[in-house]
Amino acid sequence: MNGLAELGMRARGKVVRLNLGPFRPYLVTHPDHVQHVLRDNAGNYARQGMFWRPLNRLLGDGILGDGPAWESSRKILQALFTTRYVDSLADTIAKTVDERVAELDETARSGRTVDAAREMAALVNQSVVRVLFGDAISRTDGERLMTAYHAADAAVTFRLLAPFMPYWARMPGDRAFLSAVATIDDVVYPVIRRARARAAGDDGIDVISALCRARDGRDPGHDRWIRDDLVSVYAAASETTATTLTWLWTELDAHPAVAARMNAEIERVVGTGPALPSHVPELRYTTMVLQEVMRLHPAGWLFPRMATGADTIGGTRVKAGSMVLISPYATHRLAEFWDRPLEFDPERFAPRTGERRHRYAYFPFGGGAHQCLGRHLFDMDAPLMVAALVSRFRPRLAGGGPFTPAPTALLRPRQKVELRLLPAGHPTRIPS
Template sequence: MPLWRMLPGLLRDPLGQLVAMADAAPGEVLRLNLGTIRPYLVTEPAHVQHVLRDNAANYTRGGQSMLWRPVRRLTGDGIMSDGPEWQASRGRMQPHFTAKRIDSLVDSMSRSVSDAVDEFDEPARTGRWLDAGAELGRVICRGFSSVFFADRLSLADQLRIAAAQDTIVTALRLRLLLPFVPDAVPVPGDRALRRAIGVVDDIMLPLVRAERARPRDGDDLLAALVNAREDDGRPLGEQRVRDDVVSMFATATETSYAVLTWLWPILDANPEVAGRLYAELDEVVGADRVISREQLLALTYTRSVVDELLRMYPAGWLVPRTAVADDVIGGARIKAGSIVAVSSYVTQRLARYWDRPDTFDPDRFGPDRPRRSHRYAYFPFGGGPHQCLGMYLFGLEAPLVVATILSRYRFRLREAGMPPKQLAATLRPGRPVAVALTPVHERRPA
């Protein structure tokens, strides 16, 4: 696809242009002429499966690829890397993200989320406008920290990290859009990025050092990483523990934040969906302050709303890989060293796989709906060996956050309409989503 044919659409609506090109080329691989780089865009579900699963060893994150190099400024070499370091990090953290383990944490997480949502009572009473994204970040950080850091991370530090992550994601945007620019060449946002990463390290490194100085027998993630050993029996180095802790905290909280911030304008634009969601919450949760695991499992429509949010606004909208060796995808010859990108946003809006793809319809994910025509027509958490460890956690945490907030409050937007999409390391609204809350029930003790 030559640049002159793509440029007007890319300037006006980059994601919409990519979807239009993919819709116009069913079964094909697109090569995008972006001047100095010419990545392959792989959108057909069978081709996505080839890259992410069937021949995943040939498609690495690669230290110089268009997304991973700048992201590693924050996450270091661990779960967000590749090769032996990634395998070791994933092996250490996998036990903390099994379904059995996450299920055992739901009640504790629910109490922490409830405590965080309690703080909406004052602005709801006074009518103060809230930044929905920032407040969601606070709630999500509270729930995650309570169970994975055993409350070792103070509320003040959680808020500082959430603010730093917001800066980091935004600052990485230009690096993502200019992947051919060497790290040694400064671009706008670099200074803010360094400062924000410094904030994260100022919080996390002392936390790691204190844990190493006085190890606990706890089963939380922080204690487990400090007590872990390398293959030769040596304790993990301070930097390795830091990289694993920061990577998991950043990815687990950022995904939830990025996806759920879209919920408010979506519900405002779809009153029928909002009405069905509220009706389910009134029936299952009522005036309860802390949601039980049994209640959470009964919220089937709430989960469908979250699944549809993931389809239309996946946080990890772009997954770039670097081809190690020559390959063939759908008849297209891929040379070693080429950038190959898959996009869940594009594939999950293809008209040949999704009826009315631009319509928000949670019933697509109802329990009585037939299975999708292809496993990789929907892959908001990636796939293959690199599939997100936190997928099951998100599947419980996101409905829990939604249910805890919207069972207590109704909302109104200060600015109606869907925000523009901001293409950064994650897919975020391009402007703040300001909301005012109104209590539904009189408060009663948990």
Template sequence: MGRRADGEIVQINLGPFRPYLVTRPDHLQHILRGNAANYTREGVFWRPLHRLFGHSIMSDGPPWERSRKVLQPVFTAKNVESLAQRMADAIADGIDGLAEPVGSGRPIDVPAEMARIVNTAVVKIFFGDKISMADTERLAPAFNAVGTSVVFRYLLPFLPGSVPVPGDRAFHGALRTIDDIVVPLVERYRDRPGDGDDIVSVLCRAGGHDDPVWVRDNLVAMLATATETTAGALTWLWPLLHSHRDVAARLREEIDRVVGGERVRPEHLASLPYTKQVVQEVLRLFPVGWLFPRMVVAEENVGGVRLRRGRTVLISPYITHRLPALWDRPDEFDPDRFSPSRSQGRHRYAYFPFGGGPHQCIGMYVFTMEAHLIIAGILSRYRQVACSPEVATPRMGASLRPRQHVEIVLRPAREAGREGAA
């Protein structure tokens, strides 16, 4: 539909539900930034997520403003850089856990292992080790279940919540698991948050005594976004590298040259420009946040189309990132499209995997550093010699994940080199 519309704003006929589809960068800039207050995170698409995140940084209006004001200092580029070495050490410790399956030659469960490595770092650095790894291991599948169980709610957004659909039981079960972990955590620290700069302490100091539900909502939001985004994006990486051997070889060469046999350090990252391009291209093809619905507050004309009050506007990085008018060979995996020379003149909203405007993801600096450290850390030690499936395809959900279960086989870099493995 996006390609047929060719950048024009169109209304999609989904029976009783007729949202506007907006794909052109200048229109997106107006909605996400220029007049963002007129397009809120409300409406039928947000109902399942509001049940999960409540009045948090994933909402809108005063609760969102309060949440962002409290959490923003934790995620500034300056603060993330100050935590970089601790993050690098935690990620390296997480990658150490791959040694056993690699040594035994077993396939590696990519979603589970990427989540484990990310969680090892995120919980330690940003949650002050206040969540046990056992609880973290319970949270990862619960958040994944939430993401996949809302499919029918997305496909039938006009149905009221009182009408049961497939996935509701899984959603409520996952929600109970999340609350079984997060609610006691809030109770434990709400009246004694301490003076730490981790997310739990920051939120409890701001609202633990007066508004524990607000603390709970934001903890759930941050746990979901700080872990799911990185782990989800990295799951797509391995099938893409397996089916594009030239990209994989160039990526390995850069990492071998810069990192060598050392542990990856934050100062290595500035010398890994191709690694950055690979991550950018993964997010272009498979942005984890693939759909950003908005509700029109006041009627206005955009691009010659009257957007009526109360209607839903659908914004999708997945669609805009694949428009032929914006991208040459849009369905091909080509990290060189993010080289400095080819990036010149590109509209800011031709590529927006982290959203834009006031609601731009505050964790994008964390994601960028995490992803680069994890990729460089794994490929400095290991070589990928097999992947199943060879090509992954997306499934619908709250976040964009592969339909197929992804597994890879790794070999130690030195051993693979001796064997001449690709």
């Protein structure tokens, strides 16, 4: 990962041909070139190819795919994930978040540490499950979904690291992956059948109700489509947000002045809570901190495309069938576009400085036709979650670090991030 960023940085944004054993993808980092691939000539760059294949059994053929199935899903989901829609869910999300954070009181009192990655995933899971399924799923099933999704994600790593391996060759993780996918299906299909049964005349605002209404019973493969979109949105929404929040605590620990300013803002705006959707527009500094976390640690750090026809990117000829790698992780570190690129500094996102930036110098949510559908949701629920936590606790790292990224599909810290939840207002740092 660092290697990839370094290659991009050393090439100063020029297209680089990588030599990864049996195949040689192009690394594209210059914002002009990223714009070319994701937007201007996006028709030539399909989201398919060997990198995506291992995930197919999990995600199926819908919003995280490409072609006509993707287009149909995108039409339905894009109409759904508007700011108005997110606003309509905001109170439910805030309540869910507050309840889940309150459950940490006991742990905080006991002085036990928590695993940030796990706690952030559990917190995000509650709210994503609520958005997707409303009250059509039990808490136990919501947690089964999360556990199975984690297992699938961990098990598929071998395949992602060796995407050229044929499927007749057994690899470590294959069996665990299929078993986790079977558990996900076991949870999701019955919920779909129940939601479909009551979809007629139902005005539920959760995603499953909307999908059931949009995918009427005459569509062949109706339930499979709904399942693929639900699982894909779950995958796209849950780990990305949870990983971002996990990196947040590592940066706050390393930058106490930033932490103090963010805590003071939350104290002023939210007080002792609960954090409400109406607080979010006032949490400006907290939002800047999250933006800077996503600059240095973009959860979707690498997304591959396949060139369907020959093309030229920034003077480099790219043959049809070549893989092109887009990496916000590398682009966000280019010295040509970022002053002191490796330094964590939320001030970069102060409203007055944002306007001069190239649109594709900062793209943690991708761009073009496949641009993230969850942006509004993230802009609302991530600050809410941080505010809910900070209005009750002062999460502090209990040692560990330095934190480096693990070689997985999402940009996770390789090391465990352990937090101690001190009471809010506690000024001292935990000695490591």
